[in-house]
Amino acid sequence: MAWFLFLVPLVFAGLAAAIPSNRWRPWLVPAGGLTHLLLTGFAVLGEPVSALNGWLMLDPVSTLVLGFVSIMFFVCSLYAPAYLALQQGRSNRVFCACLLAMLGMMTLVIMAHHLGLMWVAIEATTLATAPLLFFNHNPRSLEATWKYLLIGSVGIALALLGTFFLAYSSIHEGLEPTLMLDDLVRLAPKLSPPWLHAAFVLLLVGYGTKMGLAPMHTWKPDAYGEAPGLVGALLACGVTSCAFLAILRFYQICRNAPEAAFAREILIFIGLLSMAVAAVFVIRQRDFKRMLAYSSVEHMGILVLGIGIGGVAIYGALLHMITNGLTKGVMFLSAGNIHRAYESKSTDDVRGAMHRLPISGPLFLAGFLMVTGSPPGGPFISELTILIGTIQAGKYWVSGLFLTLLAIVFIGMGATVLRVVQGVPSAKAVATPYHDRPQLVIPVIIFFVMALILGVWIPHPLDSLLHQAAAYLEGGVP
């Protein structure tokens, strides 16, 4: 089962590379997404998944992330054929193959219980997404791809050094050297503290680069700004969730070691710093796709902050990964539609999206309200849970900063979003051929409905899985 989960998307990727028809090829993406979703369903409901002597395994946390990524990829994939149909005359071979390969590699990251294997898979997602960023083939996307590739690879190289340090911290104590997650969690109290310290810092910097935490976030606005909306959505909810999972793995090890307090403080600090950086750059942001990138930096900060706080905030952070991912799906895809309709992503040109795009425009506005934590959106519940966590932990100054920064981001994003949706569209914008069509808005509506439902009601299976995952992270010994 474990093999199928990550090999099937790769087979689809191979098929996509082999099929000659530019018209039919994009349909392989939803087909691959659906197959993966079905396999994930079987894996989650069926027997416990384990392969390769425990190298690949589905624990509660990875079940949660896998389910989320699989659903998210499937909904995004519904958008792909119609999007690629708009790009007639350009080969989509590399694009489709890389999308599917990215799904396979993300699955491998999620299932990996061997930290070396996980590293290999995460680097592979970086490489699979680079050609996706470059799909628009213009100087700006070239620049974005170069920065993404170089900064991402360097960050990931540091994560490898951190992984090695971690392995060495067990050798030093005369223990059997290992990179198996479960062994390391068990041995954590005996690991050599200086090495573990250094390892955690390197890993946080390395995988934090991939996740887009400040101050390692510099590739993000460029990449999200230049990438097609579809790719932005997949990066912002898929790849970043995988990087977050990697950080969770190391948190799990540190939690059982005497370094737990040190790890928590760093996570809280980085989380608040990311929120602050996002708040500074989101104000007066005239490019609405870059604005989404800073929103992503902010929410990645919220995730690690939640983990750093601990207790009920861990549940909140895991829920936030899902609610934020779903609303990011709404925002990126609708922003992609707006970008296409206006052929610009600057608020100087984009006005009156409500009139120009009667479905994408309002969804963009609704997505903004949800992502900034307005009730009854999903992120409201998860952010509230994290806030309660900070109060329960007695860290009142964190609660205060958290709320202040959320408010600043709300005002900053609001100014940009309102400029986009309100007003009267220019004559030039009305003249472009693009109009909202079912295949390009239905995925956005699905994301919107899911995010809205999570705001009012969390289904019991999801709730219990979230509790199990939080307990797994906090409980330590598997």
Place this chain on the structure above:
Amino acid sequence: MNKFIDPILVLVLLLNFVALGASRMRTVIQAVVVQGMLLGVLIALAHGKLEIWVSMMALVTILLKGIAIPRMLFDAIRDVVIRREVEPIIGFIASLFLGAVGTGLAVLFSRTLPIAHADMGSLIVPAALSTVLTGFLMLTTRTKAITQVVGYLILENGVFIFGMLLMEAIPFLVELGVLLDLFVAIFVMGIIIHKISREFSSVSTQMLSELKE
């Protein structure tokens, strides 16, 4: 066997300085080629007895780092016609000086970390750290896309040196995966460099400055 490890690591360190101080692109790449090959030799030495997978690993390392990757880099500089001018943001003397300071810091820092393998030679950790720092220095102070790729390679070499301490903990499969990722990364970077040179008629990343706040 192991008495060769420290001298080789000293060579690796010297090559860092060659890469930092050279102004010809070709010399910089050659320094990394030799460094990569030395790493292959180190793998064979560090393990003591030559089992099949160790020699395989050493061979794959030499093939990739010593032949395949440099080939791509040389192809890249031939395509975009650059021989000289590495054009550092800071001068060569200053980079050499910073490199020396970095090496000193690496030695000091590694003293604070407890080492278990006294028999492996005392230089592995400082050599790894200082090579990583050298890679960083090249990445941040050079403007040509290719030199930045070389910086990334040096950084990766540094991580690789540290990996010597963990030959037993890291399975063959994972090591191969790491090398494969590196190879594909350089391959993709090569393609992008090619596109940059076609788009901007230059491979200076200073041209890449349109995206900013």
